[in-house]
Amino acid sequence: MFENLLGQSAASQLIADIEGASLAPSMLFTGPPASGKGTAALELARVISCEAADKAVRASWNCPCPSCNRHRLLVHPDLLCLGSKPFSSEIAASASSFLKETGSPSSRILFIRSVRKLLARFNPVLWEDEPKAGKISPLVNSLEEDLDDLAFLFAHSSVDAGSVTKLTEEIIKGSFKLQSEGMSETIPIGQIRRAAFWSRLAPASGGKCLIIENAHRMQEEARNSLLKLLEEPPARLTVVLTAPRPLCLIPTILSRLRPYAFSSRGAEAEQEVIRRVFKAEGCYKGGIGPYLDSFLPVTSDALEALAAFFAASVAYRAALLSKRQGRSLSEEVVQLGKSSAPKAEVAGLGRPKEDTAAVINLIVEKAAKFEVRSLFSRFLSCLLAQVSMSAMSSGTAPSVSFSQAWKQCSDWAETAAGTYNLRPPQVLEKLLIDLSLRMAEL
Numbered sequence: 001m002f003e004n005l006l007g008q009s010a011a012s013q014l015i016a017d018i019e020g021a022s023l024a025p026s027m028l029f030t031g032p033p034a035s036g037k038g039t040a041a042l043e044l045a046r047v048i049s050c051e052a053a054d055k056a057v058r059a060s061w062n063c064p065c066p067s068c069n070r071h072r073l074l075v076h077p078d079l080l081c082l083g084s085k086p087f088s089s090e091i092a093a094s095a096s097s098f099l100k101e102t103g104s105p106s107s108r109i110l111f112i113r114s115v116r117k118l119l120a121r122f123n124p125v126l127w128e129d130e131p132k133a134g135k136i137s138p139l140v141n142s143l144e145e146d147l148d149d150l151a152f153l154f155a156h157s158s159v160d161a162g163s164v165t166k167l168t169e170e171i172i173k174g175s176f177k178l179q180s181e182g183m184s185e186t187i188p189i190g191q192i193r194r195a196a197f198w199s200r201l202a203p204a205s206g207g208k209c210l211i212i213e214n215a216h217r218m219q220e221e222a223r224n225s226l227l228k229l230l231e232e233p234p235a236r237l238t239v240v241l242t243a244p245r246p247l248c249l250i251p252t253i254l255s256r257l258r259p260y261a262f263s264s265r266g267a268e269a270e271q272e273v274i275r276r277v278f279k280a281e282g283c284y285k286g287g288i289g290p291y292l293d294s295f296l297p298v299t300s301d302a303l304e305a306l307a308a309f310f311a312a313s314v315a316y317r318a319a320l321l322s323k324r325q326g327r328s329l330s331e332e333v334v335q336l337g338k339s340s341a342p343k344a345e346v347a348g349l350g351r352p353k354e355d356t357a358a359v360i361n362l363i364v365e366k367a368a369k370f371e372v373r374s375l376f377s378r379f380l381s382c383l384l385a386q387v388s389m390s391a392m393s394s395g396t397a398p399s400v401s402f403s404q405a406w407k408q409c410s411d412w413a414e415t416a417a418g419t420y421n422l423r424p425p426q427v428l429e430k431l432l433i434d435l436s437l438r439m440a441e442l
Contacts, residue, residue, distance in 0.1 A: 001047045001059040006276065007269035008036050010260045018047060018059075024258035026230050026239040028215075030246050031262025034288040037242040038085070038117070038213055040262070045079050045209035046071035048238055067205050072109060074116035077204045081120040082191055083213035083242075084183050084418075086374035090114045091175045092295035095168050097278045102164050107279060108154065111168070112147060115175055119143060122182060125198045126191045136182045143174045180373045185418025187212065189221040196229045199237045207236040215241040216248035219419075223250060230256040297368040298375055300382075305347030306363050307382035311390070312340035313359045314432060316352035318439035330442040332391065332402045339390035360428050370424040376417050380410050405438040 001018070002011040010029070017023045029037040052058040052065040061072075070076040091114045098104075098111040122140045127133045150167055153159055199210055212218075218226065230253060233239065243249055246259060265273070270287030274280050280291070293300055315337030322329045341352055349366070353359050363379075370376045387406045391398040413431045416422045 001061075002040065002043050003061045004277075005036050005040050005043060006273050007265040008040070008262050010036075010040065010262050013260055014040065014044060023048070023238070025233050025237065026257050027241070028246065028249070028254070028257035028259050029240060029242045029262060030244065030248075030259060032244065032264050034292065035262040035264065037262050038211075040260075041209075041211045041213070041240040041242060042071070042074070042079075042117075044238070044240060045076070045211065048209065049076065049078060049206050051205060072113070074113055074120055078206075078208045079120070079211070080123060080125060080195055080198055080208070081117070081211045081213070082126065082187055082195060083211075083215065084121070084185050084187075084217065084373075085213055086292075087114070087118040087179055087183075088176050088372045088374060089292040089296050091118065092172060093278055093292050095172050096295060097280070099165060099168060101279060102159065102161060104279075110277065112150070115143065115147060115171060118175055118179060118183075122178070126194050128194060130190065132182070136178070139174060139178045139182065143171065143178060146171045146174060176372055180371050181421075183373055184421070185217060185373075185377065185414065187215070187218040187222050188419075189219055189225055192218070192222040192225040192229075196225065199229060199239075200234050203236050207238060208234075209238045209240065211240045211242075213242045215253075216243045223253060227253055227256075296372055296375065298366070298372075300378075302347070302366065303375065303379050304382045304386070305344060305349060306366055307379060307386045308340040308347070309344035309349040309352065310359065310363060310383060310428075310432065311386045312337055312344050312352035313354075314435045314439055315340065317354055317432070317436035320354055321436060321440035325440070327440070330399075330402070330439075331396075332398050333439045333442060335393065336387065336390045336439075339393055340386055343386075356429055356432055359432060360425055363428060364425050367424075373418075376424050376427075377414060380413055384410055399442070401442060402439075405435065405442075409435050409438070 001015060005011045010031075014023075029040055031037055046068055047059045049067045049071060050059045050063055050065055051067045052063050057063050059068075067076065071079065091111075094107075094111040094114040098107045101107045119140060122136060127136070146167060150164070150171070153164060153167070195210055195212075199208060212226070215226075230239065241249070241253075241257060246254055249257075265287070267287065273288055274291050278291070290300065315333050318333050319329050319337065337352070345351060349362065364370065367375055367379060370379075384406060391402075409431055413427045416427045416430075417424055
């Protein structure tokens with residue numbers, strides 16, 4: 001068991017608890033992104049549902065029992081997954097591995113699982129009576145049909161490589177669209193309530209497993225609803241939450257979870273995961289996270305440059321507003337412009353602009369229209385990092401009002417796009433205007 005979880009000592013702890021019949025009903029897996037928390041949660045769900053009588057194969061990755069077969073393809077009725085994460089990069093990376101070795105069953109399963117991790121978030125259990133369900137259902141159904149067509153192709157002895165490539169590209173395109181239009185960055189209370197109802201129904205086999213990834217992104221009402229489930233969990237339910245750090249969760253929830261820590265792997269272990277899982281040769285700087293990001297339509301370097309251009313434009317607009325009002329510009333804003341503008345120019349984005357539409361149109365175009373949802377969140381993270389670096393380069397700590405303005409506006413933008421599904425161009429326009437005004441008033 002846990003053969004597919006590489007380079008993590010938490011696997012040994014889980015195995016010991018399973019074999020010692022001391023597994024807790026509710027657990028928390030913490031650690032940095034791409035450290036294997038989600039993989040471990042899915043593998044735990046498979047292990048506790050295994051129906052094999054033969055001890056020699058029981059709970060092994062290749063166990064032939066019906067339950068393990070369904071779990072490997074992530075279609076088991078006793079598994080329910082919630083929570084947003086950057087599925088797009090994993091799907092694209094898995095597709096690349098699959099297309100290199102279409103005859104490899106492991107590469108094919110890797111790709112199928114990557115898509116089904118996304119589809120699991122659109123389980124009808126979670127979307128019952130949701131207003132957006134009618135809009136999302138055609139996308140979900142189309143992806144399901146494409147996966148069925150892929151299985152049909154490989155059910156025959158002769159597989160046409162061109163047909164496989166075309167179908168794979170369609171699946172990637174559909175997955176990106178589904179994540180962009182259907183996924184919320186936060187976990188709404190409605191999904192937690194439906195998950196709690198599902199948890200109390202009788203399992204199809206041995207027991208149920210509820211997995212909530214990035215549980216720290218739950219709305220407040222959702223946290224309260226989950227707490228009720230954790231206080232009185234059904235007898236045959238296992239709950240696994242994942243989060244970057246324990247303190248990301250409120251104490252009342254944290255106290256009801258047994259923690260398992262997933263650490264950052266060393267460089268050698270990271271390269272081994274990339275080679276064994278994604279069949280990639282060579283050395284990849286930065287490890288698994290940057291490797292996965294390399295398959296997105298916009299690179300990290302490009303996002304950092306766009307963030308610098310946005311920050312420089314805020315500083316430039318603030319300077320013009322201050323001049324018109326006869327006010328002096330704060331040193332923090334001056335330093336922000338000096339730090340950001342050269343980075344944007346070196347990247348070929350030109351000088352900062354006053355024209356709101358020109359700034360937004362350039363960023364949206366260069367960011368592939370933010371059609372991959374995770375790109376917008378990463379852009380906002382790059383923006384805050386750029387602001388932080390500019391403050392550090394000045395040698396003096398920024399004022400509270402300066403720091404708060406950027407943090408508050410960024411949080412609003414994250415919520416507007418992630419929770420209320422406002423389009424990134426709309427969000428960026430308001431963000432640019434609001435920040436320019438606030439910077440001019442410092």
